[in-house]
Amino acid sequence: MAKAKGARIVITLECTECRSNTAKRSPGVSRYTTQKNRRNTTERLEIKKFCPHCNKHTAHKEIK
Template sequence: MAKNKGVRLVITLECTECRSNSAKRSPGVSRYTTEKNRRNTTERLEIKKFCPHCNKSAIHKEIK
């Protein structure tokens, strides 16, 4: 029988500045994958991480 999924989810974080900024260093959008606890963090995650396309630290938001 299959086990249940558990409380940890694999999510994708996407740079918010790359989506809206057309004048950037290189084309593309920075994405990171990470896990979050479904019970502790019910809302969407926002983390400040380095974006190689913007060449600076930017806010990365959780996407579907």
Template sequence: MAKPGARIIITLECTECRTNTAKRRPGVSRYTTTKNKRNTTGRMELKKFCPNCNKHTVHKETK
């Protein structure tokens, strides 16, 4: 049986929404996903679609 606690739920937040003033709508895009904290010890960065910016941007892991 697998040991509990290997996977944790993280939140990914758009990096351009904080500084971009010419957005389609106000707000910050956030996605939730899981990661294995044993294999991925650092902060995760993924390119995801941001509906506020209306384009694919880098989303970084937040606490």
């Protein structure tokens, strides 16, 4: 039998400052993967995480 689609999905978080900042420590964009419950959190997730390219804690937003 087919399994029902779960409420938890895997999402990717991307640094918001890496995309626009050209004067950063190293080239590239910081990305993290995590899970979220699509029934409880319908809007896009935004979490402060450490970005090794900016060398500081920045806001990471959910991307498609």
